[in-house]
Amino acid sequence: MPAPAAKPDAKAKLLDAAMSVIRSKGYSATTVEQLCTAAGVTKGAFFHHFSSKDALGVAAAEHWSEMTGAFFAAAPYHDLADPLDRVLGYVAFRKAILQGGVPEFTCLVGTMVQETYETAPAIRDACERSISGHAATLEADIDAAMRAHSLQPDWTAKSLALHTQAVLQGAFILAKATGSAEIAADSVDHLARYLKLLFPPKPPGFDEKDIKP
Amino acid sequence: MPAPAAKPDAKAKLLDAAMSVIRSKGYSATTVEQLCTAAGVTKGAFFHHFSSKDALGVAAAEHWSEMTGAFFAAAPYHDLADPLDRVLGYVAFRKAILQGGVPEFTCLVGTMVQETYETAPAIRDACERSISGHAATLEADIDAAMRAHSLQPDWTAKSLALHTQAVLQGAFILAKATGSAEIAADSVDHLARYLKLLFPPKPPGFDEKDIKP
Numbered sequence: 001m002p003a004p005a006a007k008p009d010a011k012a013k014l015l016d017a018a019m020s021v022i023r024s025k026g027y028s029a030t031t032v033e034q035l036c037t038a039a040g041v042t043k044g045a046f047f048h049h050f051s052s053k054d055a056l057g058v059a060a061a062e063h064w065s066e067m068t069g070a071f072f073a074a075a076p077y078h079d080l081a082d083p084l085d086r087v088l089g090y091v092a093f094r095k096a097i098l099q100g101g102v103p104e105f106t107c108l109v110g111t112m113v114q115e116t117y118e119t120a121p122a123i124r125d126a127c128e129r130s131i132s133g134h135a136a137t138l139e140a141d142i143d144a145a146m147r148a149h150s151l152q153p154d155w156t157a158k159s160l161a162l163h164t165q166a167v168l169q170g171a172f173i174l175a176k177a178t179g180s181a182e183i184a185a186d187s188v189d190h191l192a193r194y195l196k197l198l199f200p201p202k203p204p205g206f207d208e209k210d211i212k213p
Numbered sequence: 214m215p216a217p218a219a220k221p222d223a224k225a226k227l228l229d230a231a232m233s234v235i236r237s238k239g240y241s242a243t244t245v246e247q248l249c250t251a252a253g254v255t256k257g258a259f260f261h262h263f264s265s266k267d268a269l270g271v272a273a274a275e276h277w278s279e280m281t282g283a284f285f286a287a288a289p290y291h292d293l294a295d296p297l298d299r300v301l302g303y304v305a306f307r308k309a310i311l312q313g314g315v316p317e318f319t320c321l322v323g324t325m326v327q328e329t330y331e332t333a334p335a336i337r338d339a340c341e342r343s344i345s346g347h348a349a350t351l352e353a354d355i356d357a358a359m360r361a362h363s364l365q366p367d368w369t370a371k372s373l374a375l376h377t378q379a380v381l382q383g384a385f386i387l388a389k390a391t392g393s394a395e396i397a398a399d400s401v402d403h404l405a406r407y408l409k410l411l412f413p414p415k416p417p418g419f420d421e422k423d424i425k426p
Contacts, residue, residue, distance in 0.1 A: 025331060027241075028328070103331065111328075114327045114389060115324075117392070124389070163400045165383070165387065166403075167379060167380055173383070174375060176330035177326045177340055177341035187376045187380075190372070
């Protein structure tokens with residue numbers, strides 16, 4: 001007789017509930033009671049795992065970073081040979097996942113930082129780490145594309161990586177305002193168009209190995 | 214003896230307080246009591262002017278549209294002769310006004326819609342009208358620039374105008390995450406660079422009157 005499956009623990013249930021409830025209602029409007037109801041756990045269980053609602057907020061941002069980190073690390077655009085194709089593949093992937101309802105495709109940490117940046121520094125910092133950490137996963141490919149295209153521009157790979165996140169965060173706000181993914185997809189298209197204009201096609205006869213360090 | 218100056222009315226004080234308090238703390242975390250304290254008015258005065266906190270939210274979004282509408286209408290970029298210069302002038306102006314603390318240069322309606330899009334449709338719609346109404350003020354200049362540069366692209370003046378707002382809203386989120394205007398200014402620079410790449414210089418001998426209707 002097999003051993004009974006381990007019960008998903010209350011902490012995991014609360015973090016999952018937080019991702020869903022906070023993306024719908026916002027952080028401030030979400031109460032501990034609502035999180036417990038959505039997670040199907042007691043208030044005692046909540047305070048066993050989190051000393052306060054803000055502690056849950058920090059943990060939710062960290063959980064978001066781990067979950068989305070694994071999701072994007074497994075995405076197929078990483079397999080493309082050309083670094084610019086990987087960057088454009090990332091942007092196309094971001095457009096492709098604008099699916100389902102607005103709370104499902106928008107960003108937990110973008111929402112939380114908008115509300116808490118002045119009032120809950122620990123949450124703000126966890127959101128900042130999530131956004132800048134995700135942007136950093138694009139930097140090596142942008143940098144390689146800059147070298148492959150012999151660009152020496154007045155902007156850095158880091159600033160362009162962060163700009164992609166600004167466009168996505170702003171696109172989510174337009175989607176929330178209109179209730180539709182379409183307006184967000186249009187902005188992501190503008191972002192892809194910008195990247196293609198920044199990286200003009202390689203000159204004929206160009207050999208990538210010439211520029212490798 | 215001069216007549217006593219008219220007292221700024223409670224409604225105006227409450228709308229001014231809303232712009233400041235909501236941009237710092239977010240909409241949901243702001244209470245009617247806090248708005249009354251910040252405005253220096255009684256709760257009775259609040260409910261004389263607004264039937265509910267959400268009614269104040271809608272009025273604050275509309276007040277924001279009027280106030281920013283007048284502010285941008287008076288800005289000097291409108292005086293430039295070339296339509297592309299006016300569009301680039303707008304973006305440069307948006308960068309120039311990233312001054313003061315984060316709550317001072319960020320956007321009331323972007324903040325409110327992020328929190329209320331699922332829970333307060335009247336606020337969401339007022340925020341949507343504010344964002345799309347402001348974007349619409351750019352459309353005629355973008356359209357004129359497209360004709361002046363003989364562009365017939367796979368994007369519209371409207372989508373580019375909305376994209377400028379996506380970049381700004383996202384730039385505000387990055388500013389909130391980092392506590393600094395600098396990261397927002399970097400994204401606005403990327404937006405200006407995109408616009409310059411979309412509108413290449415006119416060919417030699419080009420005469421704008423040839424393309425006028």
